[in-house]
Amino acid sequence: MEWYLPVIWGLIIGVAVIMYVVLDGFDLGIGILFPFAKEEKERDVMMNTVAPFWDGNETWLILGGGGLWVAFPKAYAVVMPALYLPVIIMLLALVFRGVAFEFRWVAASSRRLWNFAFAAGSLVAAFFQGIILGGLVQGITVKDGAFAGGPLDWATPFALLCGVGVVVGYALLGSTWLLVKTEGAVADRARSHAIPLLLAVVVLMGLVSLWTPLAFDRIATRWFSRPNIFFLAPVPIITAGLTYLVWHWLKTGREMLPFFGTIGLFVLGFLGLAISTFPYLVPPSLTVWQTAAAPPSQILMLFGVIFLLPVVLGYIVFVYWIFRGKVREGEGYH
Amino acid sequence: MDFDPVTLARMQFAFTVSFHIIFPAFTIGLSAFIATLELIWLWTGKDVFHRLARFWTKIFAVSFAMGVVSGIVLSYQFGTNWSRYAEFVGSVVAPLIGFEVLTAFFLEATFLGIMLFGWNRVPPWLHVLSCCVVAFGTFMSAFWILAANSWMQTPAGFDIRSGAAYPLDWLEIIFNPSFHWRLPHMLLAAYLTTSLVVLSVGARYLLAGKFKEESKMMMVMGIGMLAIVGPIQAFVGDSHGLNTAHYQPAKIAAVEAHWDSSKPAPLVLFAWPDEKAEKNLFEISIPHGASLMITHSLDGLFPGLKDFPPQDRPPVFGPFFGFRAMVGVGVVMILLGWIGAWLIFKGRETTTRWYLIVTSWAWPLGFIAILSGWIVTEQGRQPWVVEGLLRTEDAMSPLAGWTVGLSLTLFVVVYAVIFATGIHFMNRLIVRGPDQTLIQPPARERPTRPIAAAHGEGQMTPGT
Incomplete structure (x- = not known):
């Protein structure tokens, strides 16, 4: 029966997740970089670069989670209990980070507390998103279509490495976003952060790329068997080339390109993980076909996505355009 | 543990x-x-x-x-x-x-x-x-x-x-x-809740002698909503209840603390439902009242809790007391709206001190009604998470x-x-x-920066 529907839905979920990672990634990155700002005024500017957008960015998280439920209810019903604690902790961290956007401006004496909530919430959310990613890639114990592992199965060195990787990656996205949206001291500091962050991202991506085929045979087979290796070789090669370009753009003072280059790195990294796991949605046992919702549900929602998502993207672009340009220190909020 | x-x-x-x-x-x-x-x-x-x-x-x-x-x-x-x-x-x-x-x-x-x-x-x-x-x-x-x-x-x-x-x-x-009644019931509840908060804030300022122009506007708008939407909500809520009586009779039996379907049901004003003994203690009730409301006939019969096996009955406390809290608050809302409307008609809505004092404390009422109403409807469909199809105890993650x-x-x-x-x-x-200052809305030249919405002028001090 309609074998292609689950594949299309796998793609849609993938796009929603990468949209989330890139968009909320840069504003979580701002939070991660928050403690490194020297003055309160700089923190105001940093926060104002994302304040009109964060809520829309976070909505992609609901589309990713909700989309998984719509299209692959059986996968949703396995993944969420399996990664119970990381998901709950991530959501609570997002609670702190989200309310800090509003609370920080109303707070007087407790402002430093909400600075901390913003930074720590962003850091913890990013770290546990990495854990969730790692926990999924390394595989989930499934028996009779239900989660059958322990509550701490996810806590492995590999998942911790992924957690660190996502934190560093988001910090890089955040710092390059600041190059786009700010100038002066904030932008200078962002540039000085971006170069070591880029190096750290490269090292961590390399570690994950080596670890996964060594630890998981299915991933080694996917990448290194013939003829796959010839088709897939461009992925790491393009990643290496793009890394050099981002480094070069950072060194030569470009303002927009490092940000878009970093987005490219994220997309490539995500593509690599998708190649490693497809067609499994819950590695190593459940595929997109085994977990798919009833075809009428996938078809109805597909029409929803085809007609509504372009509209959504349209007005998102419109709002980014309204708030285009640099955010300067000392002006803005009244 | x-x-x-x-x-x-x-x-x-x-x-x-x-x-x-x-x-x-x-x-x-x-x-x-x-x-x-x-x-x-x-x-x-x-x-x-x-x-x-x-x-x-x-x-x-x-x-x-x-x-x-x-x-x-x-x-x-x-x-x-x-x-x-x-x-x-x-x-x-x-x-x-x-x-x-x-x-x-x-x-x-x-x-x-x-x-x-x-x-x-x-x-x-x-x-x-x-x-x-x-x-x-x-x-x-x-x-x-x-x-x-x-x-x-x-x-x-x-x-x-x-x-x-x-x-x-x-x-x-x-x-x-049940959708066509549940949706308007919830939306009107939301509008009424906000109207009460707006009215309450207006009353608070007037008592403090501040922001007279704004407060008067808030009072008039809030009272208008309560006086007009309040009675509509009462009608919608009643229709929603009749709809529930048709589709989820066990819920209505719990709401009315009605045990025995062989007799017309009284409208229980207060009672302490005893689920073990299957009866009400300390009951104060109006004979035939619930029958009249639900069947529109004094001697109408509708299912009681005893008609359902114990494992299919909802808990009685939440729906019973929740419903009474919700309806009680609803009556207060309508009264506040109609009294306010009378005061507006007399031109005294900003000067009647007792009314200002009462309304300045009325802001939580809508929230209480909403939470009570949700307790009624959500506890009332237990033990099912999907009525008749999936029990709550079978819905849990491993x-x-x-x-x-x-x-x-x-x-x-x-x-x-x-x-x-x-x-x-x-x-x-x-x-x-x-x-009291106004932002210049249309920025013709270069657009200015994002502003933090919740941030007022200048520095604020705690407790102001």
């Missing part, structure tokens, strides 16, 4: 959803109020509407943020705590949530940016339009979430295939038998008790901090009151 995961998971859901509903209910009403203020401002050009819109937008921003973050938790909780439910209803309920994301969440979240930060970036008409879009988004959100909830109460348009619900007719699923206990503890601690702080900050914004 031994935990029962199902009890803990139910406590967690009840806690997180009760916390959450307060904020969307308030923001559904408040966004409509702000959109109305801005439309009137655009129409009449009177500054008072502009000042009021900006003032309430700041409070809206804080409330909306709390609604968003507590709502994301819920959308994941279906999977984390209730995975068997998620699997069972996934093909039917999940698309409704999916459409909520696509038609409501993105709309609200994106245009919220313009609503909060766009005053000096976009022309006034576009700002007004953004407010209307946000208000429409909150409405659509309510539409889809109540469609999903109603389907769980009165499932329709589906079939059971290989142990899960399979959609057959989407229109029947969305417009299931989780170790301690993980659910730990997450429940974390939710209680975190929400207590966030809730207390959020209320405190909203109160601080209310105490500070509307700004």
Whole structure:
């Protein structure tokens, strides 16, 4: 029966997740970089670069989670209990980070507390998103279509490495976003952060790329068997080339390109993980076909996505355009 | 220690959803109020509407943020705590949530940016339009979430295939038998709740002798809503109740604490329902009252709790007392509205001190009514999570008790901090009151910066 529907839905979920990672990634990155700002005024500017957008960015998280439920209810019903604690902790961290956007401006004496909530919430959310990613890639114990592992199965060195990787990656996205949206001291500091962050991202991506085929045979087979290796070789090669370009753009003072280059790195990294796991949605046992919702549900929602998502993207672009340009220190909020 | 995961998971859901509903209910009403203020401002050009819109937008921003973050938790909780439910209803309920994301969440979240930060970036008409879009988004959100909830109460348009619900007719699923009453009942509740808060704030300023022009406007608008929408809500609520009597008779039996269906039911004003003995203690009641309300006949009969086997009965306490709290608050709301309308007619709404004192304390009433109403409808359909199809105890994820206990503890601690702080900050914004200066809306030259919506002029000091 309609074998292609689950594949299309796998793609849609993938796009929603990468949209989330890139968009909320840069504003979580701002939070991660928050403690490194020297003055309160700089923190105001940093926060104002994302304040009109964060809520829309976070909505992609609901589309990713909700989309998984719509299209692959059986996968949703396995993944969420399996990664119970990381998901709950991530959501609570997002609670702190989200309310800090509003609370920080109303707070007087407790402002430093909400600075901390913003930074720590962003850091913890990013770290546990990495854990969730790692926990999924390394595989989930499934028996009779239900989660059958322990509550701490996810806590492995590999998942911790992924957690660190996502934190560093988001910090890089955040710092390059600041190059786009700010100038002066904030932008200078962002540039000085971006170069070591880029190096750290490269090292961590390399570690994950080596670890996964060594630890998981299915991933080694996917990448290194013939003829796959010839088709897939461009992925790491393009990643290496793009890394050099981002480094070069950072060194030569470009303002927009490092940000878009970093987005490219994220997309490539995500593509690599998708190649490693497809067609499994819950590695190593459940595929997109085994977990798919009833075809009428996938078809109805597909029409929803085809007609509504372009509209959504349209007005998102419109709002980014309204708030285009640099955010300067000392002006803005009244 | 031994935990029962199902009890803990139910406590967690009840806690997180009760916390959450307060904020969307308030923001559904408040966004409509702000959109109305801005439309009137655009129409009449009177500054008072502009000042009021900006003032309430700041409070809206804080409330909306709390609604968003507590709502994301819920959308994941279906999977984390209730995975068997998620699997069972996934093909039917999940698309409704999916459409909520696509038609409501993105709309609200994106245009919220313009609503909060766009005053000096976009022309006034576009700002007004953004407010209307946000208000429409909150409405659509309510539409889809109540469609999903109603389907769980009165499932329709589906079939059971290989142990899960399979959609057959989407229109029947969305417009299931209780949806057309549940949706207006919830929306009107949200509008009334916000009207009470607005009225209350106006009364508070008048008692303090501040912001006279704004306060009078808030009083008049709030009273108008209560006086007109209050009675409509009473009618809608009654119709919703009759609908429930038809489709979920056990719930109505619990609401009325009605045990024995062989006799006409009295309207129980107060009682202490004893579930073990299957009767009411200390009952004060009006003979034939409930029969008259539900069957429209003095001697009408309707099912009592004893008609259902004990394992299929809902708990009686929550629905029984919740219903009485909700109706009691509703009556107070209508009275406040009609007395206020009389005072407006006499031109004394801003000077009648006792009325100002009473209304200045009336702000929590709507929230109490909403929470009570949800207890009635949600506890009243127990033991089912999907009426007649899936029991709550069978809907739970395969989780170790301690993980659910730990997450429940974390939710209680975190929400207590966030809730207390959020209320405190909203109160601080209310105490500070509307700004008397106006922003120059259309920035012709280079657009200026994003502004923080909830940030007022200059530095603020604690406790002002």
